[in-house]
Amino acid sequence: MALRPARCYKKVHRAYTRVSRRKPRKGYVKGVPGSKIHQFEMGTKADYDVVLYLISKQAVQIRHNALEAARMSVTQHMTKRLGKGKTYFFKVRPYPHQVLRENPLATGAGADRFQQGMRLSFGRPIGTAAIVKPNQKIFEIRVNKPSLAIAKDALKIASHKMPMTSRIVIESLKK
Numbered sequence: 001m002a003l004r005p006a007r008c009y010k011k012v013h014r015a016y017t018r019v020s021r022r023k024p025r026k027g028y029v030k031g032v033p034g035s036k037i038h039q040f041e042m043g044t045k046a047d048y049d050v051v052l053y054l055i056s057k058q059a060v061q062i063r064h065n066a067l068e069a070a071r072m073s074v075t076q077h078m079t080k081r082l083g084k085g086k087t088y089f090f091k092v093r094p095y096p097h098q099v100l101r102e103n104p105l106a107t108g109a110g111a112d113r114f115q116q117g118m119r120l121s122f123g124r125p126i127g128t129a130a131i132v133k134p135n136q137k138i139f140e141i142r143v144n145k146p147s148l149a150i151a152k153d154a155l156k157i158a159s160h161k162m163p164m165t166s167r168i169v170i171e172s173l174k175k
Contacts, residue, residue: 009129093136094136
């Protein structure tokens with residue numbers, strides 16, 4: 001089955017967790033798929049001159065595969081442009097806790113004979129998402145002054161993979 005577009009999941013809803021009074025063992029979601037994000041921190045920790053943040057402008061849910069795609073594009077851009085010897089530190093800040101569920105509906109000839117519709121429509125888990133608030137930091141890159149333009153381009157590439165509008169903030173670490 002193909003992946004649904006981000007517009008299906010980007011609105012922030014109150015997390016719904018089913019609580020069964022009769023059978024308490026059914027009060028949790030079974031089979032939550034693991035997060036696709038392999039690493040949350042990359043690079044070397046050292047003393048850097050500048051820190052750059054990618055900040056969300058609106059409240060949104062970001063799927064774990066979008067976070068992983070942005071992480072991969074940033075690390076690829078930074079390693080390719082900086083080359084050997086120059087270091088950076090990159091961090092993915094939100095963690096995808098929210099479980100996304102889907103009630104798949106059957107299509108095609110004869111689907112009405114075995115389709116249940118909205119009966120027992122709790123849905124099966126298909127992935128996870130991180131709930132992001134307005135002005136929350138999503139990505140963080142620490143670099144030295146000569147690598148500032150490369151890091152800014154990397155965050156710009158990452159912003160294209162996110163389902164919301166964002167801005168880049170640059171802060172100095174050295175005084």
